[in-house]
Amino acid sequence: MHVIKEGPGDRPPYTYEGEVAYRNGDVLVLRCIWAAIKPFAVEDFRLQEGDVMIECYYPAEWFNIFAVYTREGDLKGWYCNITEPPILTEEEVRWKDLALDLLILPDGREILLDEDEFEALALDAESRRQALEALAKIRQWHAEGRFPFNG
DSSP states (O other), X not given: OEEEEEOSTTOOOEEXXXXXXXXXXXXXXXXXXXXXXXXXXXXXXXXXXXXEEEEEEOTTSSEEEEEEEOTTSOEEEEEEEEESOOEEOSSEEEEEEEEEEEEEOTTSOEEEEOHHHHHHSOOOHHHHHHHXXXXXXXXXXXXXXXXXXXX
């Protein structure tokens, strides 16, 4: 499956491939291999080329959640993107990033990223409200141990 991430603002789209692991009306789960564009690290979390991403896309939600594993299968954490709801077809996932991200480490620590970029986006009031509600929902799902936070 072809994944197209549209960046916030004027950033060019980023495209990559994934393999469908599961799909129903509520979620599309892809298995993707991270191909490092540039190094990424926050505290103890580091994305490295070859990491396995289990990417969960929800057609009715303003977010996606990527469970990140080493090649050997060790959980590194969950990278949660605040987005507009994705457009899903049989061949493609297209999603628009709204800059705000939540990184959740295996020990439960949460790190909110790119708040300044999110605040700088020219979003209408409804989109901003939806994005902040999405952030709260991710935190709720994590607290409840819902998929994909349940291992």
